[in-house]
Amino acid sequence: MEIIFDGIKKAFILISNLNSEVSDVTLLSIKVSGIATIVSVFFGILIGAFLALTNFPGRRILVALVNTGMGVPPVVVGLVITMFLWRNGPFGFLEILYTPWAIILAQILIATPIVSGITLAGIQHVPGKLKIQIKALGATRIQFVLLLLRETRFSLFAATMAGFGGVISEVGASMMVGGNIKGYTRVLTTATVLETSRGNFDMAMALSVILFCLTFIINQLLTFVQQRERRK
Amino acid sequence: MxxxxxxxxxxxxxxxxxxxxxxxxxxxxxxxxxxxxxxxxxxxxxxxxxxxxxxxxxxxxxxxxxxxxxxxxxxxxxxxxxxxxxxxxxxxxxxxxxxxxxxxxxxxxxxYFVVVGPKNDPCGITTTRTAKEALRKIAERKCIFLSRGDNSGTHMVEKRLWSEIGIDPSKENWYQETGQGMGLTLKMAFDKGAYTLSDSATYLIFSKALKTNLSFVKDERLLNxxxxxxxxxxxxxxxxxxxxxxxxxxxxxxxxxxxxxxxxxxxxxxxxxxxxxxxxxxxxxxx
Structure with missing residues (x-):
């Protein structure tokens, strides 16, 4: 119990002192997971909308793949990407293993299926009559898709939050492809693992508190945007 | 929007x-x-x-x-x-x-390598002088022993020690693999009251972090x-x-x-x- 309180206390001390190492790690977490989430939201909505609105042989398999992708352990994604990015691997020439870009790439692959899956479910949930109505009013194909996305914006926000939650909290892939290099690829989750294995349990607890607060604030912002129409 | x-x-x-x-x-x-x-x-x-x-x-x-x-x-x-x-x-x-x-x-x-165990030392390893004697005692009395089980350097030494004293603990139920790093394995040993083999650096760091004294045997001839x-x-x-x-x-x-x-x-x-x-x-x- 003592360690937990020490940790919470330490978290507030670290935040109020603007400890440079901790703020660097926190900022990198925000940047990496923020960029990864935005890219995944873009591709995820495209894929989700495409799968929801088209019909072709093999579509169900793709949907099943997306749904499976929602549950693939990050460490598996990390392992596969590491092997591809090894300098003697097929994409070794890129020389991005053990850089923040490798973490972003891994996180995009983790979050895209999550966003796609929720978008897909959201669009399919729109009543069929509404779709007919939009078409009947003479909407072009692009207008049709944009209107549907507008109708499903609550799901899209939920998808964004789930995607962000998935990547900010993931540790396996970041550890493998980033290498947890101090001041370069160390993010909040990998720093927490390291401090735990060093026996600095209060520091690990403090980092966890910061991670929780950060996730809470960002979800609070997204929820605020999502819910603001309800109050009108 | x-x-x-x-x-x-x-x-x-x-x-x-x-x-x-x-x-x-x-x-x-x-x-x-x-x-x-x-x-x-x-x-x-x-x-x-x-x-x-x-x-x-x-x-x-x-x-x-x-x-x-x-x-x-x-x-x-x-x-x-x-x-x-x-x-x-x-x-x-x-x-x-x-x-x-x-x-x-x-x-x-x-x-050095040290064999580490709980403070009250139910297996009595502190009466021994070498890591091999300590391990033999642990095996005789069937005290819980945590192995890294991760092919790390420490794990390799541990496997070598067991084979040198002619004991194959891998199928015994007092022998458990953690698959964790040294620090967390020490922490688990501490929480479970089990024995384990550690390098002396991690042992020193963790006995300070856990604010406790564990019983241990430091084998002067078992260099890491x-x-x-x-x-x-x-x-x-x-x-x-x-x-x-x-x-x-x-x-x-x-x-x-x-x-x-x-x-x-x-x-x-x-x-x-x-x-x-x-x-x-x-x-x-x-x-």
Missing amino acids: QSSKKSLVFFFLFFTIQLYFSCSYTLASKKGPVIFVTTTSVYDSGLLEELIPLFEREKGYVVKTIAVGSGQAIVLGKRKEADILLVHSPEEEKEFMVKGFGSRRRTIMYN IYSVLEVKPSMSGRSNPDGARALSDFLISDRIQRIIGNFGKDKYGSSLFIPCARKKMELEKWR
Whole structure:
């Protein structure tokens, strides 16, 4: 119990002192997971909308793949990407293993299926009559898709939050492809693992508190945007 | 809706550009990054965070330090995914050199292995003098023993010790594999009241972190020797043999050896690693 309180206390001390190492790690977490989430939201909505609105042989398999992708352990994604990015691997020439870009790439692959899956479910949930109505009013194909996305914006926000939650909290892939290099690829989750294995349990607890607060604030912002129409 | 979209795009562009420049700044060195794969026990001690920045500042290389178990480190070296290794698994290191994967192997420091157990010591290991006797006692009395089970250097030594005393514990139910690093295995041993084999550095760090005294047997003849291995460069030309050589030379230099010898004295009461780059012959006698 003592360690937990020490940790919470330490978290507030670290935040109020603007400890440079901790703020660097926190900022990198925000940047990496923020960029990864935005890219995944873009591709995820495209894929989700495409799968929801088209019909072709093999579509169900793709949907099943997306749904499976929602549950693939990050460490598996990390392992596969590491092997591809090894300098003697097929994409070794890129020389991005053990850089923040490798973490972003891994996180995009983790979050895209999550966003796609929720978008897909959201669009399919729109009543069929509404779709007919939009078409009947003479909407072009692009207008049709944009209107549907507008109708499903609550799901899209939920998808964004789930995607962000998935990547900010993931540790396996970041550890493998980033290498947890101090001041370069160390993010909040990998720093927490390291401090735990060093026996600095209060520091690990403090980092966890910061991670929780950060996730809470960002979800609070997204929820605020999502819910603001309800109050009108 | 419109303003939130704009702010998203802004966030994306701003951070991507900023991250791009901060990365290229970090890697601005013309000498190219050195991939330094190290064993977790050294990394977790914090020693490298003192030495590596010195090396980077003085020699102008950027070092990417990756902490993994010795087993994985050696495999990464064989695949030429690393430029230089810091490991403590002498048998595997010799094989690595004999098979021509490495260009040079140098011993830089050592400490001891300790058999660690709960404070009240139900198996009575403190009455023994060597690690082998302690392990035999644990097996006789069937006390719970935690094995790393991860092919790390410590795990290799543990397996060797069991086979040397002619006991195969792998099927016994008092023998459990944690699959965790040394620190967390010690923590688990502490929580479960179990025994385990540890290097003396991690043991010192964790007995301080857990604010407890564990019973232990320090085997003066069971040395835990750390070596640096320079990996032979690969054909692809993406290796950095010059950086590896520079780092290896740096680690055995007198000044750095002195820093290693003093590391941890203030915090743990005794040094965590004993430098030995200059007394290799002496160590060979011990083995």
